[in-house]
Amino acid sequence: MLTKIFRPLWAFVFRDFHLTRRYIHWEVVNLFYAMVSSATVALIGVASKDFRLTLRLTLGVLLWNFLSSLFHEIANSISYERWEGTLEYTFMAPVSRLQHLLGVSSYASVYALLRSFVVLGGLYLFIPMTLRGANMAGVVLVIAIGGLAFMGLGLMAAVLPLMSPERGASATEIFQGVLLLVSGVYYPVEVLPSWIRPLSVISPAKYALDACRKLMGTDNPASTNGHLAGASLSSVTPLLLVLALMGIILIPAGLYVFGVAEKWAKKTGKLKRTG
Amino acid sequence: MNTPPQAIIVNNLKKVFRKRKGFLGTVLSEEWALKGISFNVAEGETYGILGPNGSGKSTLIRILSTLLTIDDGTVEIMGHSLPKQERWIRRNIGRVSVDAAFYKKLSARENLLFAGQLYGIPKKEAERRAIAILENLHLENRKFNDPLDELSRGMQQKIAVTRALLIDPPLLLLDEPTTGLDPRSRRDVQEYLERLREEKGTTILLTTHDMQEAERLCARIGFLAKGKLVAEGSADELKQKAGTENLEDAFIELTGIEFGKDEEEVKD
Numbered sequence: 218m219l220t221k222i223f224r225p226l227w228a229f230v231f232r233d234f235h236l237t238r239r240y241i242h243w244e245v246v247n248l249f250y251a252m253v254s255s256a257t258v259a260l261i262g263v264a265s266k267d268f269r270l271t272l273r274l275t276l277g278v279l280l281w282n283f284l285s286s287l288f289h290e291i292a293n294s295i296s297y298e299r300w301e302g303t304l305e306y307t308f309m310a311p312v313s314r315l316q317h318l319l320g321v322s323s324y325a326s327v328y329a330l331l332r333s334f335v336v337l338g339g340l341y342l343f344i345p346m347t348l349r350g351a352n353m354a355g356v357v358l359v360i361a362i363g364g365l366a367f368m369g370l371g372l373m374a375a376v377l378p379l380m381s382p383e384r385g386a387s388a389t390e391i392f393q394g395v396l397l398l399v400s401g402v403y404y405p406v407e408v409l410p411s412w413i414r415p416l417s418v419i420s421p422a423k424y425a426l427d428a429c430r431k432l433m434g435t436d437n438p439a440s441t442n443g444h445l446a447g448a449s450l451s452s453v454t455p456l457l458l459v460l461a462l463m464g465i466i467l468i469p470a471g472l473y474v475f476g477v478a479e480k481w482a483k484k485t486g487k488l489k490r491t492g
Numbered sequence: 493m494n495t496p497p498q499a500i501i502v503n504n505l506k507k508v509f510r511k512r513k514g515f516l517g518t519v520l521s522e523e524w525a526l527k528g529i530s531f532n533v534a535e536g537e538t539y540g541i542l543g544p545n546g547s548g549k550s551t552l553i554r555i556l557s558t559l560l561t562i563d564d565g566t567v568e569i570m571g572h573s574l575p576k577q578e579r580w581i582r583r584n585i586g587r588v589s590v591d592a593a594f595y596k597k598l599s600a601r602e603n604l605l606f607a608g609q610l611y612g613i614p615k616k617e618a619e620r621r622a623i624a625i626l627e628n629l630h631l632e633n634r635k636f637n638d639p640l641d642e643l644s645r646g647m648q649q650k651i652a653v654t655r656a657l658l659i660d661p662p663l664l665l666l667d668e669p670t671t672g673l674d675p676r677s678r679r680d681v682q683e684y685l686e687r688l689r690e691e692k693g694t695t696i697l698l699t700t701h702d703m704q705e706a707e708r709l710c711a712r713i714g715f716l717a718k719g720k721l722v723a724e725g726s727a728d729e730l731k732q733k734a735g736t737e738n739l740e741d742a743f744i745e746l747t748g749i750e751f752g753k754d755e756e757e758v759k760d
Contacts, residue, residue, distance in 0.1 A: 228609030231600070232595065238640065239597040302593035306655075309557050310610040311582040407706055483561045486509055489554075 225312040229320025233290075237328065239307070248332060251282055251449040252339035258403065259344050268442045272435045275344060280429060283333040284367045284422055288393060290325035291318070291371030296378040296386040305488050314475055318375075322368045329364075341388060348433070352447035355432040362460045363425030364405070369467020370396070370421070376478040380487065396420055401427075421463045428456040499663055499695035500533040500556070504563035507551055525551040527719040528565065535570075535662075536693040538685070540700060540710030542743060548719040549699035553667040555589045556697065558577075560724075569661065583611070586656030590668040592648035596641040600626075600651045601641060604658060611659045618658060625654045628687070630680050646677030653681055657688070664688070666698045670705060678705075685709060703739040713739075717747035 237244055255278035262271030298304040307317065340346070374392050378385030399406065400422035401414060406414060417423045430436055431448040440448035450457075482488050507526040513519045525548045533539040543549050549659045554560040555567065558578040568572040569581045594603045603618065607616025623633065629650045640648055649669065656664060666685075670678040682705065688694045700706050706713050707727045714724045722729060727739055734742035744750055 224612050224614070225610050228606050231609060232598070232606040234600055234603045235606075301595050302591060303595060305554075305559050305589070306587075306593060306607070307610075309559055309582055309587065310587075310607075311579055311612075312610055333689070358753050480561070483559060485652060486551075486554075486560060 220331065224453065225310070226320040226323070228312075230324045233321065233324040233328070246472045248335055251332070252336050255279070255282065255336050256340055256343040259340060261283065263344060264379045269435055271344060271439070272433065272445075273430065274347070274403055275340060275346065276433060277426065278430055279333055279337055279340070280360070280363075280398065280426055281400075281402045281422070282336050283329050284363065284425070285393060285397070286329035286332050287322075287325050287364055288367050288371045288374065288396070289389075290328060291322055291368060292327075292374035292389040292393070293378070296373045296389070299378060299382055299386075308479070308488055314479065315472060318372055318472065318475065322371070325371070326364060326368075339451045347443055348445065349443070350445035350447055351434060352449065353430040355447070355450045355453065356429050357459065358450070359425055359432065359460070362457055362464060363421055363428075365464030366421035366425075366460055366467050369464060369469075369471040372468065372471025373474050375471075376474050379475070379478045379482050382487065394444060396422060399423070421460055421467075424456045424459050424463075428453040428460070431456075496534040496536075499535045499537070499570055500531075500539075500697060501568040502552075503530050505552070505555065505567060506563045507548075507555060507560065508563050524678045524719050526555075529716070529719070530565075531714055531721055531724060533695060533697055535695055536689065537712065538662075538689055538696040538698060538704040538710050540698045540713040541605070541716050542700060542703070542706055542713055543737075544701070544749060547716045549716055550669075551668055552716070553587065553589070553665050553697070553699060556665055557581055557585060558587070570624055583659075585663045585665055586651045586659060586661035587665045588649075588656045588667065588669040590671050590702045592640075592652040594640045594648065594651070597639050597715040599637045599639055600643070600654075601636045603651065604612035604655055607655045608658050613658065621658055621660075622654055625657050626650065626750070628684055629653060629747045646673045649673055650677065650681065653684070660692075662693075662695060664694055664696045666696060668700055669698070671701065682709060707739055715743055715747050717749050722747045 258278050259271060259275045262268070262274045265297070289369040295304065298307055374389045377388040377392070381388070399416040400411065400420040401417060402422065406417040406423060409417065431453050432450070434440040434447040437448070439447040505526050506524070506528050509523045509525060511521050511523070513521050529552070531539070541549050541552065551560065555574070556569065558574065558581055561575060570584060572580050574581065595714060601622070602620040604690070605615050605618050608622070608732050609615065613621070623636070626633070626636065631647060635643060635647060640651070643651070653669060655665055670681050673681065679758065685696060686709065689696060698706070700707060710727070712724065712726055713730060715722045715730070725733065730742045730746070731737065731739060733746035736742045
C-alpha cells in the first residue's frame with residue numbers, strides 16, 4: 218500500500234534529481250551567481266562596519282535564497298513540462314495531484330536547502346561572521362515551517378503556467394518579485410510606502426524573517442560582534458503559529474486551486490504543448 | 493450471434509473550443525472539433541482513424557487519454573466511463589503522440605524509469621521490460637543511456653512506443669506514431685504493433701495520414717473529416733462503397749476532401 222503511494226511520488230524526485238544532474242553546468246553557474254550576489258548584498262553591511270546590518274543582510278539573503286528557490290522550483294514545475302512537451306504525459310499518468318505536487322515539493326525542499334548551505338559556505342569566504350549565541354535550532358524550525366507556507370504559495374503560482382502557456386511563466390516571476398519587495402528581506406517593511414505595506418502582512422517570508430532575526434539576536438542590544446544574544450523559541454511562538462497557520466491554509470488551498478485550474482485546462486485544451 | 497466485448501464505445505461525442513477574441517475579449521468564438529461522432533472498437537481490434545490535419549483526430553485521442561473533457565456524448569473504455577472512472581482508464585491505456593515528448597536532456601533509461609515508476613512499476617522491472625521492448629523494436633542497447641536529444645527522430649519515437657507499452661496496456665492510443673519516421677523505423681514499429689495484437693490481443697486505436705499503414709494494420713477504418721465520422725468499414729468495404737481502386741481515392745470520394753489538403757486546424 219505504502220509502495221503504491223510513494224513510488225509515483227518518488228518518480229518525481231528521481232526525475233528532478235536527474236534533471237539537475239544533466240543540467241549541472243547551469244546549476245553551477247546559477248549557484249555561483251547566487252553566491253556572488255548574496256556576498257555583494259552582505260558586504261554592504263561590512264562596508265558600513267555595522268555587524269547588526271551585516272547579520273541582517275546575511276540572514277536576508279540566505280533565507281530568501283532558500284524560500285525563493287523552493288517557490289521557484291515548485292511554481293515552475295509546470296512551465297518546465299510545457300517547454301519539454303511532457304505535460305500531457307504527466308497529467309495522464311494514474312497519479313493524484315497530491316502525489317505529483319508532493320513529489321515535486323519534496324525534491325524542491327532538499328534542493329533549496331542544499332543550495333542555501335552552499336551559498337552560506339560561499340558567504341563565509343567574504344563575511345567575517347560568528348553565530349555563537351544564536352538559536353540555530355530555532356532558525357531551522359522556522360525555516361521548515363516557513364517552507365510549508367512557501368510550498369502552498371508555489372502551488373498557487375504553478376497554476377499560472379497551466380492557465381496561460383505564454384504568459385504564465387512570466388507571471389510567476391512577477392509574483393516572486395512582489396514577495397521579495399514586500400517581505401522586508403533586506404529592510405524593515407516600515408520603509409515601504411503605505412499603499413503597498415499591507416501586502417507584507419500576507420507574506421510568510423516576513424514572519425519567517427522576523428522570527429529568525431529574533432532567534433539570532435540580530436536586533437538584540439545585548440548582542441555583540443563576538444557573541445549573539447539569540448532569543449528562545451518561546452519568544453517567537455506567535456510568529457511560528459502564524460507561519461504554521463499559513464502553511465495549513467495555503468497548501469490545501471494551493472492543491473484546490475490547482476485542481477480547479479486543471480479541470481479548466483482540460484475543458485479548454487490548455488494542457489496541449491503549446492496551448 | 494455473440495457480439496465481441498467492446499474496448500471503446502464512443503457515442504455522439506462532441507467537443508467545442510470556445511475562445512475570447514477582440515479587444516478586451518468581448519467576442520466569443522466557437523470552433524467545433526468533434527461534431528457528434530460515434531464508433532465502437534472491439535477488444536483486440538486495430539481501428540484506424542483517417543483524416544487530414546485539423547479533422548479532429550488528435551482531439552479524439554486526447555479525450556480518450558483523459559486530457560480533454562467531453563462537451564456532449566459518452567465515452568466508455570473497457571466498461572469504464574469518462575470522466576467518472578478516468579483514474580482506472582489512465583492505468584490501462586498507453587498513448588503515443590506524433591511528437592515524441594520527453595525530457596530531452598535525460599537518457600532513454602531515465603525517461604522510461606520515470607514513466608514506469610509513475611505507473612507503480614519498480615525500477616528494475618521497468619528497466620527489464622524497457623530493454624525487452626526496445627530489442628523488439630531493433631533499437632541498440634547502447635543508446636539506452638544517451639540523452640534523448642542525441643537520438644534521431646526514429647529512435648525517439650521507438651522510445652515513445654516503449655514508454656506506452658511499459659505498462660503492458662490492454663488499449664493503445666496511437667496518434668500518428670510513424671509520421672516522420674524513416675522507412676526502416678516505420679516498418680519496425682508496424683511489425684511490432686502487429687505482433688502485439690497477435691500475441692497479446694492488444695486493442696489499438698490508430699490515427700494516421702498514411703493510407704498504406706491504415707490498410708496494413710487496421711481491421712476497420714473510419715474517415716474523419718471536419719469533426720464528423722463520414723464513413724466506416726474495412727479498407728475493402730470503403731473502396732467498394734466509393735467505387736474506387738485505392739483508399740486515398742475512397743477518402744476523397746466519400747468526404748469530398750483532398751487528403752493532402754489540411755483543414756483549418758482547430759487549436760485545442
